[in-house]
Amino acid sequence: MLDSLRQPLETGTVDVARANAHVTFPARVQLVAAMNPCRCGYAGDPARNCNKYPRCIGDYQARLSGPLLDRIDLHVHVGAVSALDMTLPPPAEGSAEVARRVAAARARQTARGVRSNAELEGERLEQYATPDEAGRKLLLQAAEKLRLSARGYTRMLRVSRTIADLAGAETVGRVHIAEALSYRMMTS
Numbered sequence: 001m002l003d004s005l006r007q008p009l010e011t012g013t014v015d016v017a018r019a020n021a022h023v024t025f026p027a028r029v030q031l032v033a034a035m036n037p038c039r040c041g042y043a044g045d046p047a048r049n050c051n052k053y054p055r056c057i058g059d060y061q062a063r064l065s066g067p068l069l070d071r072i073d074l075h076v077h078v079g080a081v082s083a084l085d086m087t088l089p090p091p092a093e094g095s096a097e098v099a100r101r102v103a104a105a106r107a108r109q110t111a112r113g114v115r116s117n118a119e120l121e122g123e124r125l126e127q128y129a130t131p132d133e134a135g136r137k138l139l140l141q142a143a144e145k146l147r148l149s150a151r152g153y154t155r156m157l158r159v160s161r162t163i164a165d166l167a168g169a170e171t172v173g174r175v176h177i178a179e180a181l182s183y184r185m186m187t188s
Helices: 002-011 055-061 066-070 095-111 122-129 133-146 150-167 174-184
Strands: 013-017 022-026
Touching: 002 013, 002 066, 066 150, 095 150, 122 150, 133 150, 133 174, 150 174
Parallel strands: none
Antiparallel strands: 013 022
16 A cells, blocks of 8 residues: 555656546645654653564564655654653744745745756756765765665755755755755664
């Protein structure tokens, strides 16, 4: 069932084929998904132990195929929130400031003729998302070490371009590549 998401995530369409007809429907989506680190949910929890660690993690996370994970651009580990965390002061950058940065980034993307950088392909991807020399070296090293597929490589370029847009940068730099790569790595 999960692997049936691969086509819509990749192409933005869903094909339905029946005996007498073949129909393609638009399916441009933004997937937001969440999962526990393991079946019991306690792996990595300092207060409780996963009693089947590390096998529990491997078995549970193996339910997601490599090709499906390759189509998910951002993998963010969110640790458990404690009661003490709830008493911390709010972040330095508030929602209004973040909203302004996002609006400015979206305006840059619209000026490129796309709704989002996820739509950049071919020459336009090269034109707008090619990193500087230091960024290119880092991405090539990471591609080899992480064994990024061609799909994963281009997705890292798009994410890096978006990070640069959020920072107000004209070009994609090493720092943008590094941040994009930090979101690519799955952690247990």
